[in-house]
Amino acid sequence: MKKIILSSILTSALLCATDLQSIGVDVSYTDSNDEDKNITIIRKTPDNCKTVKFDPKTILGGNLVDASVPAECKKTFITYLGKVSPIKYSDKVETYGEVEVLEFIDKAKDDENMLLVDSRTTDWYLNQTIPSAINVPFIYLNKGQYPDDFLDAIDTLGVEVTKDGYDFTNAKELLLFCNGVWCGQSPLSMKNLISIGYPEEKLKWYRGGIQSWLSLGFPTIKPN
Template identity: 35%
Template structure:
């Protein structure tokens, strides 16, 4: 009985040490005080989100640059649109764990393809912001809408489509709504290059005009610049 009691006390004292070294939780640079890594689905495979441990690591020139011509590279507002939730990195981790991994959430890299190829946040799908700026009747919307599980309510006729295009040439956007059914769409988290990047805000505005519910949209304003600043895992095209 005495041996059992002593062993219990010893185990309780040594448990924090064993939990860090034996189970690989000895990182000094964690995601949060309670969490070292995170597993998230990326193209059917699980990818580990973690931070760079090298204390001498610095940002590459792209993300260290401070002076960008404005416009177009202007600081974006914290609230991109009424009803849309702005999030930070910890909320992105939660979104990955609680929504992406079970299919109820989708993370969108809203940058143009050339930026996406330089590296992306794990679990993101690339849908350039321009895809959501099309007229509701534009047949080219079919592909991006399918990616967010939206369904067309009914085919737009030739006359409506032609009329939309004619109005667009003179600067008039019909902003037709009700063409799309988003009832089966997941929550969306959009991001781009950082607080100075307008690509994801433009994508969000486009989605709202198409009728996507604002309460199902999240905006990661920090984007790739803050993701890189924190030394978080990125995915390159050759890794996919």
Template identity: 45%
Template sequence: MSLPAFTPSAVLLAGVLATLSVHASEPNRITPTLYSVQVKHQSQIVTIRRGNNPYAVLAEPYQKTDRGCPPFCVQPMIVADGVETIGELEVLDYLKRMSEGDDSILVVDSRTPDWVLRGTIPGSVNIPWNRLSRDSGGTFETPQERDAFEQILRDQFGVKRDGSGQWDFSRAKTLVLFCNGIWCPQSTMNIKTLLGIGYPRHKLKWYRGGMQDWLSVGLTSVQP
């Protein structure tokens, strides 16, 4: 009795299917030793992990590559001297520390609410960029906008006025700011505005890759 012949292509296909089967049956890791991170998002515990679908693709809003500059210009690797540019693992570490009770950290989604509705990083707080920066110069059109800016500094960033009316940054939080990605200027404008009022550089962190990079590696996002 003759055995069936297997073509090289059939063998290759079998190997691919076997690999996909193993991939689908095992949890996808963030790093070789890290499977997931639990964070608190709006009083709920959310587990951040990577997707486990080998056919997953980026959501449509992040597939576009032709974005006009200005305003969607490629941002530099370093937004300002002394401000650290970080990646996904560092963001996860800050989120983990926050969830463990470290209230000296705040992860800030600088995007407008219409973008946040499409998903955000669990554990982040949405403060739209135009509440901190009316324009690239950090100016505001009305006293009400200036008052709202100062309220954010006081109530969310831990920055107070001292007896002489100057900003006291001694208890300022470490801020991790992000927006849509390397083509998005919103978080960089916010960082420059905060630097302009004296916010300590070492307490400002910039996640340059933003939501596009976060989603591109399959990390969990949440919708309001």
């Protein structure tokens, strides 16, 4: 078997990960027939995908793979949405995978200072969410846009408003998630919380979100 040799050529050493998503990475390689080939690694959005309605049932519903596979064994997902998030939000915010999420949920059963937070807007939350998650929509953590909802939200998270600003003495340990690695709602939640002084070490991030959760066969619930 012939060895395939890959060499990545970056257009600039200063490009960040989000730039590469839109510009792509040029790669040259030798295929199994000893022919030199080139390809640009870039996410593609077919024109007919751009008209797909963006709602919970469309994005997270339906089936894929061969028709002979039982319905309960298969999932489908949209490939073109949003921007792919880096694996780490910051040096102080831990990124969690599914095993860590399960451990967090288990510990939170006996610790009221730990909250699993669905950062998506309410319609997405009501469609389906991870069991035990509470809903604190990312939009409500924008104090300039939703001042009353902002106050309710940070109160839920254990933050006290004082005459000098905010008291984070009783701020809860949060594990935030949204729709998937392409979803910006939980990162926006963390950005807004950090901007008011919320301790970064009390923030955890389930980067894979609902899409990864479903792809691995874990259950969701429809909150009342």
